[in-house]
Amino acid sequence: MAAIEILGLEKTYMVGFWRKRPKCALRPLQLTVEEGEIFGFLGPNGAGKTTTLKMLMGLVFPTAGTARLLGREWTDPEVKAQIGFLPEQPYFYDYLTAHELLDYYGQLSGVPARDGKRRVEEVLSRVGLTDVKGLQLRKFSKGMLQRAGIAQAILHDPKLVFFDEPMSGLDPLGRREVRDLIEQLKQEGKTVFFSTHILSDAEALCDRVAIIHKGELRGVGRVEDLTSTVQGKVEVIWQGEQIPASMKALGAECHVTGDRVRAVIAENQQDAAIDALRRERIRLIAITPLRTSLEAYFVEKLQHSQASAGQTVGTTV
Amino acid sequence: MSARVIPRIGHIASNTFREAVRDRVLYNLIAFTLLLSGAAIFIGQISIDVERLVVVNLGLTAVSLFGVVIAIFIGIGLVSKEIEKRTLYTVLSRPVRRWEFIVGKFFGLAGTLVVNTFFMGIGVFAALLYVAHKFAAADASILVALYFIILEFLIICALALLFSSFSSPLLSAVFAFSLFVIGSFAEDLRGFASLSHGVMRWIATGAAYLVPNFSALNVISAVAHQQPLGTQLIVQNTLYALFYTAMALSGAVLIFERRNLK
Numbered sequence: 001m002a003a004i005e006i007l008g009l010e011k012t013y014m015v016g017f018w019r020k021r022p023k024c025a026l027r028p029l030q031l032t033v034e035e036g037e038i039f040g041f042l043g044p045n046g047a048g049k050t051t052t053l054k055m056l057m058g059l060v061f062p063t064a065g066t067a068r069l070l071g072r073e074w075t076d077p078e079v080k081a082q083i084g085f086l087p088e089q090p091y092f093y094d095y096l097t098a099h100e101l102l103d104y105y106g107q108l109s110g111v112p113a114r115d116g117k118r119r120v121e122e123v124l125s126r127v128g129l130t131d132v133k134g135l136q137l138r139k140f141s142k143g144m145l146q147r148a149g150i151a152q153a154i155l156h157d158p159k160l161v162f163f164d165e166p167m168s169g170l171d172p173l174g175r176r177e178v179r180d181l182i183e184q185l186k187q188e189g190k191t192v193f194f195s196t197h198i199l200s201d202a203e204a205l206c207d208r209v210a211i212i213h214k215g216e217l218r219g220v221g222r223v224e225d226l227t228s229t230v231q232g233k234v235e236v237i238w239q240g241e242q243i244p245a246s247m248k249a250l251g252a253e254c255h256v257t258g259d260r261v262r263a264v265i266a267e268n269q270q271d272a273a274i275d276a277l278r279r280e281r282i283r284l285i286a287i288t289p290l291r292t293s294l295e296a297y298f299v300e301k302l303q304h305s306q307a308s309a310g311q312t313v314g315t316t317v
Numbered sequence: 318m319s320a321r322v323i324p325r326i327g328h329i330a331s332n333t334f335r336e337a338v339r340d341r342v343l344y345n346l347i348a349f350t351l352l353l354s355g356a357a358i359f360i361g362q363i364s365i366d367v368e369r370l371v372v373v374n375l376g377l378t379a380v381s382l383f384g385v386v387i388a389i390f391i392g393i394g395l396v397s398k399e400i401e402k403r404t405l406y407t408v409l410s411r412p413v414r415r416w417e418f419i420v421g422k423f424f425g426l427a428g429t430l431v432v433n434t435f436f437m438g439i440g441v442f443a444a445l446l447y448v449a450h451k452f453a454a455a456d457a458s459i460l461v462a463l464y465f466i467i468l469e470f471l472i473i474c475a476l477a478l479l480f481s482s483f484s485s486p487l488l489s490a491v492f493a494f495s496l497f498v499i500g501s502f503a504e505d506l507r508g509f510a511s512l513s514h515g516v517m518r519w520i521a522t523g524a525a526y527l528v529p530n531f532s533a534l535n536v537i538s539a540v541a542h543q544q545p546l547g548t549q550l551i552v553q554n555t556l557y558a559l560f561y562t563a564m565a566l567s568g569a570v571l572i573f574e575r576r577n578l579k
Contacts, residue, residue, distance in 0.1 A: 057410040059578040077412045085410035091402045093332070095339040107328040108411045110321055152407055 001071050003160050003191035004033040004056070008065035011051055011215075025051045026215045028065060033193055033208075035159075038186050040202035040209035040223075041195040042298060048215040049195035050088055053164050057085050070160055081110050084158035088165045088195075090149035094138035098129050098148050101137060102155055109156035119155060127151045128177065142169040150178065154185070161185060163194035167201055179205055203227070203294040211301050218301040226297045233290040236263045236273050239283040246276035264290055325413055326421040333425020334432075337391060342429060345383055346436050352379060357444035368448035373459060373541040376441035381466050381537070383437065384430050385497055388470050391429070392477025393489035395422045396569075400578055409578070416570040423478055423566055430470040438463045455543040461551060462540040468558035469534045473497060475565035476529070482573040500531035529561055 008028040015023045026048040033039045043049050054060040056067055056074055067074040070082055092101055102120040111119055124130045127147040132140070137148065146169045153161055166182070167175045182205055185192050196202055202209050203223060210220040219226070236252070238261055243254045250272055252263035265273055270287060277284050337343070353376055360371050396419070399405040408418060441459065446452065476496055480489035499506070503525060510521035534554055536546055 054406075054578070057406070059406055059409060061575070061577055077414055080410060080412045083410065085407065087403060087406040087410075089403075090407065091404060092407070093336065093404055095336055104328060104332055105407065105411065108325055108408060108413055110412060149407075156411075 001035060002032045002068070003035045003037070003070055004031070004039075004193060005068040006031040006052070006056075006065070007067060009052065009055055009062045009067055010064050011048075011055060011060065012063045024215050026055075026062075027217075029212075029217055031210055031217065031220065033191060035191050036186065036189055037207045038182060038192045038205050039194070040206035041193065041212065042197065042199065042202055042209050043195075043212040044197055044302070047212045049212060050164055051215075052212070053085075053087075053162055053195060056162065057083075081156065082159045084153035084156070084161040086149045086153040086161075086163045086166055089168060090145060092137050092145065092148060092152075095136060097134050097136055098124060098140075098151070099133040101148065102151055105152045106155055111156050119157070123151045123155050126154075126181070143171060143174050146170055146174070150181065154181075158190070160191045160193070163192065165196055166194055167196065167198055175201070199293075199295045199298055209294070211298060213302055213305050216305070218305055219297070223294060227291045227294050232267045233264055234267050234270055234287055235290045236265060236270075236277075236287050237261070237285040238263075238277055239285055242280070242282065244276055244280045244282065246279070247273060250276070260285065321412070322414075322417060326417050326424065329408075329413070329418060329421025330424035330428060333395070333422050334428050337426070337429040342387060342391065343433060343436075345387060346433065346440075349379060349383055349437055350440055353440050353444045354447075357447045360448060364448075369445065369453075370541045372444050372448050373441070374537060376437075376444055377459070377462050377466065377537040377540065380434060380437040380441065380463065381469065381535075384434060384466060384470050385473055387433065388426065388430055388473040389477050389490055389493045389497070391426055392474050393481045393486045393493060395426060395478055396481040396573065397486050397489070405578060415574050419478060419482070419566065419570050419573055423474055426474045426478075427471055430474065431467055434463060434467055434470070453543075458536075458540045458543070458546055461546050462536050464551075465534045465536055465554055468554060469531055471562045472500075472529045472531075472558055472565065475562040475569065479565045479569040479572070482569040482576070496528060497531065500529040501535065502532060503528055503530040504532040530557065534558065 006029050008030060009026065010024075010028045011026040012022045012024050015021050029052060041049050041052070051060060055062050056069065058075060058080075069079050072079045093104075096104065099120060102123060103116060106116045106119060107113075121130070124133050127150050129144065129147050129151065132144065137145065140148065146166070150163070150166065153163065163182075166178050170178060179201065182192050182194070206223050208220065208222050209226065211218045239259060240261065241256050241259065243252075243256070243261055243263075247254065247263060247265075250265055250269045252265045252269075252273070254261055254263040263273075267289075274284065274287070353372075356375050357372055360368055360375075364371055396405075399408075405418075409415065438460075441463075442452075442456075445456065445459075473493065477489060477493045480492045484492070506521065506525040506528065510518060510525045513521050536550075539546065
C-alpha cells in the first residue's frame with residue numbers, strides 16, 4: 001500500500017484588489033510515496049513545497065484534485081492520528097513548558113492518558129530536551145524550538161511523518177542528530193516525507209526525491225538513479241599534495257584540498273593511474289565511479305525549466 | 318461523532334483558560350478590587366440610605382464592563398493570533414476538526430470569564446456587606462444579575478470569535494464593541510422601529526432584531542432598586558442568549574471551515 005498518493009492536487013489563489021487575478025501556486029501534482037520510504041521533496045523557496053504539505057494537512061484547500069494517506073481519504077480526521085507534521089519554522093504556545101506542550105498535543109492526538117507521561121519523557125529525551133522540559137518555550141532558542149517541533153511530530157508514534165524544512169535553524173550537530181533521527185524512523189518502519197532545499201541532506205537520507213519548481217513537478221526518482229554514473233569516468237583520491245607528472249600525463253583534472261588530491265580520469269586509465277601512484281609510493285585512498293551529484297541534477301532541472309519558460313514567453317510574444 | 322470529540326474540546330478549552338491565566342488576564346481582578354473597595358469606603362462616608370443602591374449599581378456595572386473588555390480583547394485574538402503565529406498548524410494537523418477548535422476556544426474564554434465573574438461577584442457582595450453591614454433577602458437578585466452578565470459575555474465571546482474568524486483583530490474589536498454598544502440600546506432601537514413607517518420600518522425592525530439584545534440582559538438598575546425579577550425573564554433571557562450564542566458560533570464555524578490558512 002502506498003503511504004501517500006497525491007492525485008492531481010492543484011492550487012490557484014485569486015490575487016489582486018478584487019481577487020480576480022489567478023496565481024497558480026501548484027499545478028496538478030501526481031506523486032506516490034511507498035510505505036517505509038524516506039522521500040525528499042526538493043525545490044527552491046516559493047516552489048510550492050509548503051503549499052503541498054499544507055494541502056495534505058488540510059490547512060489549505062486544493063482548487064482541484066485529491067489525495068490518499070495510508071490508504072484513506074486525506075480529509076478523514078481519524079487518519080491524522082497516524083500522521084505527524086512539523087511545519088516550517090514552527091512556533092508554539094510560548095506560555096507552555098516543553099513538557100506541557102507535548103502533554104497537550106498528546107491529548108489532542110488521542111494518546112491514552114496512562115501512556116502519555118511516558119511517551120512525553122521518551123520523546124523529550126530523544127530530541128535532547130529533557131534538561132529544559134520545565135522551561136517555558138518563550139525562553140527557547142530557534143534550534144530548541146525546532147527540536148520541540150520534531151518531538152510533537154513523533155510524539156504519538158505516527159506511521160507517516162511530514163517534515164517541512166526539518167534542518168532549518170539547526171547547528172551542524174543538530175542537523176546530524178535530525179538526520180540520525182530520520183534514519184531511525186525509517187528503521188522503525190515509518191514513512192518520512194520531508195521538504196528541503198538543502199540538497200546534501202536529501203542526498204544523504206532519501207530513498208527517492210521529487211523536484212518541484214514554480215509549482216510544477218520537474219522530476220522524481222531514486223537518488224542513485226538521478227545521481228547516475230558519468231559514463232567512462234572515475235574519481236581517484238590520494239593522500240598528500242603531490243601531483244605526479246605521470247598522472248598529469250594521463251590527462252587527470254586534479255584538485256588539491258588540504259592533504260588530499262582528487263583527480264578525475266578516464267575509466268580506461270584507471271590501472272595506469274594506480275601504477276603511477278605506486279611508483280611514487282603515494283597512498284591511494286579511493287577510486288570510485290564518478291556520479292552526477294544531486295545538486296548538479298537539481299540545477300540542470302531548474303535551468304531546463306527556466307529555459308522552457310523563456311521559450312514559451314518568446315513564442316507567446 | 319467520535320467518542321474523543323468532547324475530551325478534545327475540553328483540552329482546547331483548558332489550554333485557552335491556561336493561556337488567559339498565564340497572560341495575567343485575571344490580574345484585572347486587582348484593579349476591580351481596588352476600584353470597588355475604594356468606592357465602598359468613599360460611598361460609606363458620604364451617602365445616607367443609598368449606599369446599597371450605589372454599590373450594587375457601581376459593582377455590577379464594573380463587573381459587566383471589565384468582562385466585556387476581556388471578552389472582546391481576548392476573543393478577537395483567539396483565532397487570528399493562532400493563524401498569525403501558526404500555532405494552529407500543529408493543532409489542525411491532528412485529529413481535531415475545525416469546529417472542535419472553535420467550540421473549544423469558546424468554552425475556554427467563557428470559562429475564564431465565569432471564573433472572573435465569580436471572584437468579582439464575591440467582591441460586590443463584600444463591598445455590599447461593608448456598606449450595609451448585613452445582607453437582605455432581595456440581595457439574592459444580585460446573583461440573577463450576575464448570571465445575566467455571564468449570558469451577555471457568552472454572546473460577546475461568540476461574536477468576537479465570529480469576527481475573528483474572517484477579519485483582522487483591529488476590525489474585529491471595532492465590530493464587536495460597536496455591536497455591544499448598539500445591543501445595549503436594542504430596546505430603544507425596537508421602539509424606534511415601531512414608530513417608523515414604510516421601508517424604514519422594515520430596515521429598523523430587521524436591525525433591531527439582528528443585533529444582540531443586551532438591554533434585556535441588563536437588570537442592574539432593577540436589582541439595585543430591589544425590584545423583583547420573574548422566573549419567566551430568567552428562562553426567556555437564558556434561551557435567547559443560548560440561541561444567539563449558538564447562531565454566532567455556527568457562523569464562526571461556517572466561515573472558519575472554508576478558510577485557507579496561508
